[in-house]
Amino acid sequence: GISQMLLEYQYIEAIKEYFSNEKFDMVLYATPPITFEKVIRYVKKRDLAKSYLLLKDIFPQNAVDLNLIKNNGPIYHFFRRKEKKLYQISDYIGCMSPKNVEYLLNHNSIDPIKVEINPNSIELNNLEYRNSNEIDNRKKQFRNKYRILDEQTIFIYGGNLGKPQGVDFLLEFLKKTNKEKSFFVIVGSGTEAKKVSNFVMDNHLTNVLFLNRVSRDEYNEIEVCSDVGLIFLDRRFSIPNIPSRLLGYMEKGLPVIAATDRSTDLKEMIESGGFGKWSEHGDVDELADNIELLYNSELRRKMGDKSYEFLKDHFHVQNSYNIIMKHFS
Structure with missing residues (x-):
């Protein structure tokens, strides 16, 4: 949890140090983790960049389902706020499946226009794995x-x-x-x-x-x-x-x-x-x-x-x- 909270500050400092002269047109990121909101906000403001979230998992609800954190407890509310801010700062959100889209819209105040299906994907090798x-x-x-x-x-x-x-x-x-x-x-x-x-x-x-x-x-x-x-x-x-x-x-x-x-x-x-x-x-x-x-x-x-x-x-x-x-x- 502490590492998750420190992550975005470390990223911002690294971007300032190593990419001060770079301009980014787009920020592409996935969940987890959900603690990149400040990083994305910083780059968007600095470079007038667009942002695209690839939603691979929904945290903190997945941790609640497995009884790893308490529903409506302070830890849950902290990360839930982070989650909402991440969705808010994202210009587009790509979900893995139709039910993913449905769940996201049913549990969050998000403009449906910016949500779409963008499933997991892979670059196929040319090797034929069968029948050789x-x-x-x-x-x-x-x-x-x-x-x-x-x-x-x-x-x-x-x-x-x-x-x-x-x-x-x-x-x-x-x-x-x-x-x-x-x-x-x-x-x-x-x-x-x-x-x-x-x-x-x-x-x-x-x-x-x-x-x-x-x-x-x-x-x-x-x-x-x-x-x-x-x-x-x-x-x-x-x-x-x-x-x-x-x-x-x-x-x-x-x-x-x-x-x-x-x-x-x-x-x-x-x-x-x-x-x-x-x-x-x-x-x-x-x-x-x-x-x-x-x-x-x-x-x-x-x-x-x-x-x-x-x-x-x-x-x-x-x-x-x-x-x-x-x-x-």
């Missing part, structure tokens, strides 16, 4: 390295391991999986990482590989060699959220299994695109059914193809660029 001898060889090497059987489907979870992911549900589920048919690779760090590591060791889960920290290239290779991508979000969330790790899975042509809250429109996205299965976070039986479905290699292939096509159509970085630049062209 090179990729098949890399997948075989990966399986040999970690002694993963040919008949086991590899499910990957990559990213933050913290309160927002509802890790306890993931651990509960791992104990009940079919060890002959499934292998889980969990790659990530965060406040719950140690809990995950200890759980895997204490329960002798031979079909679970936990890797705490790997390089970007190593993680990319693990995604390439996996069969299905996993996404978890705590069921208590009242704010719609679309995790960015979804795009990495889709880029590799992986089908997606998501277990999330009901507030997000990730379910609608997955079902409309036909590239995976969704269940409510906490429902072990439905998640198990979805896992069972994806043991089918032909279904994985079809969903994987749709996953990559959906990514190209909706989440290419060129789309985000066009959405932003139409306001400044």
